[in-house]
Amino acid sequence: MGHAPQTVHITGLEGVVPATVIDSGSHPGNATTFVFLHGLVGLNQHWEGVVERFCATARCVMLQLPLLNLAGDNCSIQGVQTLTARFLEDYLDGPAVLVGNSFGGHVALRLAIERPDLVRGLALAGSSGLIEKSMVSDVQVRPSREWLRRKIGELFFDKKHLSEHDIERAFAELSTRTGARAMVRLSKSARRDHLGERIGQIRCPTLLIWGREDIVTPPEAADGFLKSIPDSRIVWFDQCGHAPMIECPAEFATALSAFATELAKRDRDGAGR
Numbered sequence: 001m002g003h004a005p006q007t008v009h010i011t012g013l014e015g016v017v018p019a020t021v022i023d024s025g026s027h028p029g030n031a032t033t034f035v036f037l038h039g040l041v042g043l044n045q046h047w048e049g050v051v052e053r054f055c056a057t058a059r060c061v062m063l064q065l066p067l068l069n070l071a072g073d074n075c076s077i078q079g080v081q082t083l084t085a086r087f088l089e090d091y092l093d094g095p096a097v098l099v100g101n102s103f104g105g106h107v108a109l110r111l112a113i114e115r116p117d118l119v120r121g122l123a124l125a126g127s128s129g130l131i132e133k134s135m136v137s138d139v140q141v142r143p144s145r146e147w148l149r150r151k152i153g154e155l156f157f158d159k160k161h162l163s164e165h166d167i168e169r170a171f172a173e174l175s176t177r178t179g180a181r182a183m184v185r186l187s188k189s190a191r192r193d194h195l196g197e198r199i200g201q202i203r204c205p206t207l208l209i210w211g212r213e214d215i216v217t218p219p220e221a222a223d224g225f226l227k228s229i230p231d232s233r234i235v236w237f238d239q240c241g242h243a244p245m246i247e248c249p250a251e252f253a254t255a256l257s258a259f260a261t262e263l264a265k266r267d268r269d270g271a272g273r
Contacts, residue, residue: 003022003023003024004022005020005021005022005044006020006021006022006023007019007020007021008021008087008090008091010083010086010087010090011086012073012074012079012082012083012086013072013073013074013078013079013082014071014072014073014074014079015072015074017065017066017070017074017083018066019063019064019065019066019083019087020044020063020064021061021062021063021064021087021091022044022051022061022062023059023060023061023062024051024055024059024060024061024062025051025054025055025056025057025058025059025060031058031059032058032059032096032097032120032260032263032264033058033059033060033061033092033094033096033097033120034054034058034059034060034061034096034097034098034099034123034256034260035061035062035063035088035092035096035097035098035099036050036051036060036061036062036063036099036100036104037063037084037098037099037100037101037104037105037107037108038064038101038102038103038104039101039102039103039104039105039126039243040067040068040102040103040183040186040187041068041152041166041170042064042101042102042103042104043064044062044063044064046101046243046245046246047062047099047245048062049245049246049249049250049252049253050245050249050252050253050256051253053249053250053253053254054253054256054257057256057257057260058097058256058260061091061092061096063084063087065080065083065084067080067103067182067186068173068174068178068179068182068183069178069179069182070182070186071178071181071182075181075182075185075186075189076185076186076189077103077106077107077110077186077189077190077193078110078189078193080103080107080186081107081110081111081114084107084111085111085115085118088111088115088118089118094120095117095118095119095120096118096119096120097119097120097121097122097123097259097260097263098111098112098119098121098122098123099122099123099124099125099256100122100123100124100125100127101125101126101127101242101243101245102125102126102127102128102216102217102242102243103128103186103187103190104127105124105125105126105127105128105129106127106128106129106190106193106195108122108124108127109122109124109127109129109195109199109202110129110193110195112202112204112206113195113198113199113201113202116202116203116204119204120204120263121204121205121206121207121259121263122202122204122205122206122207122229123206123207123208123209123255123256123259124206124207124208124209124225125208125209125210125243125244125245125252126210126211126214126216126217126241126242126243126244127217127221127225128190128191128217129190129193129194129195129199129225130194130195130196130199130217130221130224130225130228131217131218131220131221131224143170143171143174143175143180145167145168145171148167148170148171148174149162149167152166152167152170154215154216154241154242155216155241155242155243156241156242156243156246156247157211157213157239157240157241157247158239158241158247161243161246161247197228199224199225199228199229200228200229200230202229202230202231203230203231204231205231205232205259205262205263205266206225206229206231206232206233207232207233207234207235207255207256207259208222208225208226208232208233208234208235209234209235209237209244209252209255210222210234210235210236210237210244211236211237211240211241211242211243211244211247211248212236212237212238212239212240213238213239213240213241214240214241214242215241215242216241216242217242222234222236235251235255237251237252
């Protein structure tokens with residue numbers, strides 16, 4: 001993409017955590033910043049197909065936290081929320097639109113509820129927080145490649161998007177005691193953190209981007225968010241699973257561009273009153 005990753009150090013609930021950041025796109029003073037948050041086995045690179053199509057529209061910041069290396073108090077949905085909030089406070093000049101997939105969407109929702117000063121809007125894709133069929137429902141202590149191929153494959157409608165590199169990376173990370181323990185702790189922490197009626201407290205504009213064939217956070221999860229978040233709308237992708245930014249990057253970027261235009265119009269209309 002032409003933008004070099006940089007390492008930033010974030011103070012969490014327990015010690016300092018290194019994160020990888022890729023900052024790209026437009027940087028005029030009034031440009032809306034979109035911050036991309038990945039899921040439990042996600043990477044910044046999983047957003048690249050969207051960002052390379054969208055970064056002419058807005059400033060795009062991809063934040064990659066080493067989720068499977070977290071330990072102690074940092075290794076929870078609350079811990080990751082704290083790390084993300086401190087990054088937003090220290091790295092950005094104002095509120096951002098948080099674009100979150102799966103666990104990353106859950107973190108974004110919690111921030112919109114508890115730190116609305118940091119959140120200009122939400123774009124949620126396959127977010128947990130209401131309904132989730134967890135990747136670790138039948139987790140193995142030392143997962144085999146075959147188990148990982150099956151579980152990661154469940155994220156996609158079209159299995160051509162299943163990456164052998166992702167399988168090998170997950171196998172290496174989850175074969176360590178730290179990685180396996182972090183995966184279980186983070187997943188259980190998210191599943192226990194059912195946001196329920198708290199979702200209705202969100203006041204920022206929210207775009208839901210959902211695959212109709214998502215079996216991890218199925219369509220009824222999206223319907224629940226749509227009914228509960230007052231200022232929300234949804235874009236459905238047919239023949240798409242839990243990771244629409246990978247299966248449908250062009251369509252995802254188009255949806256974000258329309259959302260960015262809508263937010264800019266709101267800002268102009270508000271300024272003109």
